[in-house]
Amino acid sequence: MDGKRVRGGLYLAGVMAFAIIVGGGAMGDTSPAQIMLFLIFIVLPIAFVVLVVRALIRVGDKRPPPVQFVAPQAGLGPGWYPDQQSPGFIRWYDGTQWTSHVQPANTPPPPPSY
Template sequence: MSQPFPPPSDPYERRSDTTVPRPGISREDARRRRNRTEGLAGLFLVLFVMWYVTEHDLTNTEVVATFCVGGALLFVFLLLRALARAGGPRPGPSALLPPPVGPPPGWYIDPAGSGNHRWWDGTRWTEVLQPPR
């Protein structure tokens, strides 16, 4: 029996799964397997509807009705899949910030004109000065 996840350390992290994958299977492999299984289930549904239409002598109205029922089942499948994934992991607030604009952190000529170098931390000038080399 699988063990439940520990509580998330990041309040922005949410999980749709409540169990840990089997030992020896990473979360990424479990996600890939789930995606493959869902894709095969959807393909099976489409092929089944196509087989059903070709094997039975249906009128045009019955063919349209069969495809409508198949489409409705596919819609329900995709809706349930989306709802199951809605609680999946979310990027933290730092992942939502735009990348920094401007020069990278480093020593630059002091913009105050002191003749020294001042440390730029990537967002603002610090009070740290260094004589030029």
């Protein structure tokens, strides 16, 4: 429920309650003291409960963090590069992604076979 709907509902309920009291609805003649008591003991507690529920809903709203895309390094072409996961090894990069081809860094790299 968004804030505009909650505020609109509270406003409408308050106006209706005020109209019933002032218009003499089911209560007959009312004094200003009765109107104030009605507002204090009926409308304000209802508004308080609505605000507390709204706050609890916001606290429980756990949205996942936004997805962050890592931009590829510019100019990195296909070839053998030092493996970031295994020091002393090199890994083949095909120009778009790292492959599973890994070998020790001290041997001459053969071309990868697909």
